[in-house]
Amino acid sequence: MVLLGALVNGVAIIIGTMLGKLLERIPESMKNTVMNGIGLAIVVLGVQMGLKSGDFLIVILSLVIGAVAGEWINIEDKFTRAGNWLERRVGSGGQGSISLGFVTASLVYVVGAMAILGALDSGIKGDHQILYTKAIMDGFISVILTSTLGVGVLFSAIPVVLYEGIIALLATQITRFVPDALLNDCIAEMTAAGGIMIMAIGLNLLGVTKIKVANLLPGILVAVLLVVLVHEFQLN
Template identity: 30%
Template sequence: MVIGPFVNGSAVVIGGLLGAFAGAKLPERVRVGLNPLFGLCSMGLGIMVIPGVKYFAAVVLASVIGLAIGELCYIEKGINKLAGSARGLIDKVFPPVGGLSQEEFLDKYVAILVLFCASGTGVFGSMHEGMTGDPSILYIKTILDLFTAGIFAITLGYAVAVIAVPQLVIQLSLAALAAFIVPMTTPEMRADFSAAGGLIMLATGLRICGIKSFPVANMLPALVLVMPISYLWGTYIA
């Protein structure tokens, strides 16, 4: 039985609750000033993994097709509805934190939802534990997520803790599928997968900073497409 996803999810819940509690006591100028830092950290993580790409053209192709699929399926619109409902339910139980409008909240919430659930560390950590039973990678992510969730919750409130639910579902699914997926991949395919995730994290950072509002949720299908496209590109084109 895998345990890493449960430990990771618990860290998000604890960090989200503590951050929201502390956020209510912080001055407005502190909460507002933290947002650019969140975006900068996300962009930094994305920049770190992109240089390892093997076939960048394949990553670009997967990103373009993935975004088109996401736009046609209205993925971000659906996530916005769920996020708005989650905030409404949570605000009935806990006092609102941060004073953000619904539009501002949804814009940042969707971005960090992608950051928590679609990071390369989480995806590979889940697959690694599913294959080997070793949760060490997810333990590292747990430490990072504990503090990251707390920082985001300062401005977004208790709704950050709810992100643990989709994160847990995704990580458990990946761990279960790992025994079938990993043997069919190559180091080059995994490197291109990380690069595609890096582009999404870079877009997430730009969105959090308010520089450019990329539809990051609609970009997620690229993560499903990039490894098959990378394999085909390396086999028949490169």
């Protein structure tokens, strides 16, 4: 089943959120310290991913063009509106902002190499091991994020399943059209661009910056287009 890995990932986030609800009564100082630890770990992860690039100029151009497109579409605002809509329908129950939990968790789970690589493996090879591993990680992260940001983390399972599921479905046909060398280069630059976004999420969690990370998301698609352009016209 092509979508099995994505579905397991979504279920793990839901289970982690439920467990996190049990920890909402922990002291506020402990929550802050835990959140700072998560923020630092995410920054380090982002740096490691960012260094995967084989041509950093592509990453820079991807972020610039992606930021322009993201600001024009205003993706961050649409994410926030979706979170606010959920908050009006469900109610936060005084335990954090549903909007903040939804937006933050969605970005943490979606922007990363494991989501892309895992979904590609699911579609191309029928191998769900990467997404199973990601599911375990996301489940634990959900516990912590829910205890600090609230139940909005639960709803991040929806964009995660959709994102990974769509990539997996497209990947079932990708090897018919994309050579292995081109696919590997695309993954490397997507990973690097995503890593910088991951680092921005970590800095936001630490309160150092207020970067609109969602508005940078088109940069991942731009990275793919630029790599294809380079290969097509042999600009390297």
